[in-house]
Amino acid sequence: MADWHPTAYRTHTLGEIQERGADLVGKEVTVCGFMEANRGKGAICFVDLRDGTGKLQVFLKGDAIGEESLDVVQRMTRESTLQFTGIVAQKRPPKLKEGESPPPPAYEVVANGVEVLTRANVPLPLGITDTVSIGLDTRLDNRFLDLRRAHVNAMFTLRARVLQYGREHLISEGFKEINTPKIIASASEGGTNLFPMMYFDTPAFLSQSPQLYKQLAVLGGMERVFEIGPAFRAENHDTYRHLNEFISFDIEAAWMTDEDVMGVQERMIHHIWKCVAENDQEHIDTVNEYRASQELEPISVDVPSLPFPRIDYCEAIQMIQDAGEEIQWGDDIDSSHCDIIAAKYPGFHFLPRWPMEMKP
Template sequence: MRIPIQSVTPECGHAEICGWVHEVRDLGGLAFFLIRDRTGIIQVTIPKKKAPEAVLAAAKAVSRESVVRVTGTVKAIDKAPGGRELVPEIFEIVSLAETPLPLDVSEKVPVELDTRLDARFLDVRRPRVAAVFEIRSAALHAINQYFHHEGFTNITTPKIVAAATEGGTELFPIAYFDKEAFLNQSPQLYKQMMMAAGCEKVYEIGPIFRAEEHNTTKHLNEATSIDIEVSFADHLEVMRILEDLIVRVYGYVNGTCSSQLANLEITNFPLPKAPFPRLPYGEAIEIAKKTIEDPIRYGDDISPAAERAIGAEMGGHYFIVDWPSEIRPYYAMQYENDPSICKAFDLMHPRMELSSGAQREHRYDRLVHQISRKGLNPGSFEFYLRPFRYGMPPHAGWGLGAERLVMTMLGLSNVREAVLFPRDMHRLVP
């Protein structure tokens, strides 16, 4: 019976493994193969004078990245990976790989990101790349665990919708029989509707689609959003949940992904501590004014250059709070004593924005007024507005980008490295 390579030890005595041929070395009288599966790498050593003819024939015919099944004796050897080697009695080629390979899986030859994405099935065989997605999986597991423990209900909202979440032109139109429809920008409207349903605490992890013509290292046109909405909560409460979640996720990855972090050569994994600093928008603008040449004024959105400047000043995770109402969505609640400012926030990493949220306006008349003030037609949002007429509790929530979370956690240079099959302005396949 096949056992994972990580579990093969000299104490096994005899073992059967299956995996990919990672490297081949022929030293005359000895042939060495490194065989890899998702758990690790083992050295297979073939002494040519003693090996069975069938083993020698297979070893001669096999190519790198072929799938093999090897059965033999496990011996201790200090110089081999993991301190053991497998001397085969059976060496079977299960699936022969063509040559040359589209990219070097052993990572000895540098390769451009576009080449990697074109052959993603090979790219993810590389231990360093596989580590990213194992850590991403662990992070999402920790997120699901956290919300389950905190009493949240997991929901699934439509990705084909009739109206934009926030208006604007950043929408992918689709043919939906005889109707106009779009791919959803966010579960925002639907998770708010669930507050009227009495669910009180909901979360969703799912795709969002934005037709933004950005070709940068931090933008995707299809991304994974982690969203929550909480009844009887204000913006301060959901900010506390968000920072608590970030701390838990980092801690979980640190405690369970040591081998993956080692594959990424991360020896000093950061562990953020809550509470994160709260930086008012006005103060953030003043920091940016002092350190960047681009003109930036109160009421402007924060540019990438301003983000970097403010992040350098702040050092770790932080919130930008108290945003001007004019540049935030219609559903953000305004302060009673100063309607020009709203109860919105962004969670920032020194490199970029990770999350955006707010306390929502739950009062029907004020919400209709704010939709109109943004130049939108309230009639287009009737399906969304209707629940607000029948008992909508105060509520707040946020959306967190999964790819940006993984990117900043692991220090990746491009957000496309944090998603298996990225969709951007130029990439529709594979």
């Protein structure tokens, strides 16, 4: 669990109170968050508060917090940011049917003070907890709100974990992280379009790969290096396999064959999937709650077995020909062909050993 350190705005995160509630009962805390909803019109009010670590209910009573503050909160717009001070309490357990076992204890904050940090405009351009679909334009025009939706936020968290676990694995195999220049004087890989630019008075390009720099580092005795950073490709394609700017996991190592390099890759992917399966199921569940609301199949983290299948180029060509496609030895294997291969090998697999003439 992260060590959040108290800040001037709050003593605890909501996640800490959920997790360590039993230790905190009776203690005064100050918390901050976005208001998802409030309920209760009379002398009491319940607020569903959310920060980046979790959710918590805040309970307000007019006689404890004052009628004026109660009124402010009751009239507050959703997604406003609020700061509450109050006492941690165990929530009243739910009524159980006969034979039902009680859920684990849950906690709330009974407020004695509130501060409005920002009031959200109404109406919101998109709902944070609604399950209705939202157009992509609306999402991108209001990305800060889109990101607050639980499944979108969870995907960014999972992405951060992939970076963390991938790096962790590479370092465990002796790889050292480097950063290579992104403004370069000439192309480092053939066959890929470059973005031209001016470096003051000198023509230059954006780097499409750390290739030459990685090789230089390895020739320089750095043994094993990696970079996780942006690469730029001025390809005028509009497919889900092309991006003009992307983050690449790029490795280079001394004294390895293609088989050794595939070994690094498959062990890294295995480590990442294994760690996600062990540590991050809550974020997968969050994504699946959304998917269920959209009547989509749930995703699952299936840790791949090692080694991944190696499908030689020759075998791949045969497989594509067997599926009735026009392809000859020496041709490129395009994405529709990959789908044919994926039908037989649905998990991770390698397609090594292409004809030398294609990538001289």
